[in-house]
Amino acid sequence: MTADRGAQHPPAAGEGRPPAGAIAVQDRYADDFAWCYGCGRHNPAGLGLKTHWDGEGTVTRFRPRPEHMAVPGYVYGGLIASLIDCHSMATASLALYHRDGHRLGDPEPVPRCVTASLQVDYLRPTPLGPELVVRGRVVELGARKAVVESELYANGVLCARGRVVAVPAPPTMTGASPGQGEG
């Protein structure tokens, strides 16, 4: 990890930004699976994360708000973990969708994954203010899991890295309404 502490994401801010109206992975989760605090489109109190395919990998952009601070000027690590988590779940879901021969925009919903393991390395303090960019790629795609590596950048500087194991959501987690203890 030490060798990457100075890593930069070379393209300038704004690179890879999806066109207006582009479909996000989270737009295509089934309604029952769209309540997640981080990325559920039906959760009005959530972060509302959106993940897009940019031709080479996945990208999620989020600008933390003042309440997301750890100490003045820096982002709370739990928020960083949430960004990496939901971004990685979307990346895994999209990989499964692609493996099934689908592309975003197809009528079939994107399959939903849950987090089996979330490992985050905080490489340097993340400044509070700039838009954060998370990029991910699938490093292992098996019958029952996907392993995703994601990197979080601020102002083009690598601040955190995650390795996440995603497993298709078990049937017991489907069909619950908010307030029933699952979602």
Ligand SMILES: CCCCCCCCCCCC(=O)SCCNC(=O)CCNC(=O)[C@H](O)C(C)(C)COP(=O)(O)OP(=O)(O)OC[C@H]1O[C@@H](n2cnc3c(N)ncnc32)[C@H](O)[C@@H]1OP(=O)(O)O
């Ligand atoms: C309406 C509401 C909808 C809800 C819809 C979901 C909303 C998602 C929201 C975003 C993400 C979240 O916050 S999800 C919330 C946080 N996560 C959870 O609550 C999940 C709780 N855990 C579980 O339910 C379970 O442990 C599972 C489903 C993750 C795994 O069950 P399992 O029975 O162990 O599955 P299994 O088939 O044996 O394992 C599949 C593969 O994953 C690997 N694997 C399993 N666990 C781990 C692990 N901790 N670390 C590494 N690898 C693991 C296994 O080795 C295996 O690899 P191989 O042998 O195939 O190589």
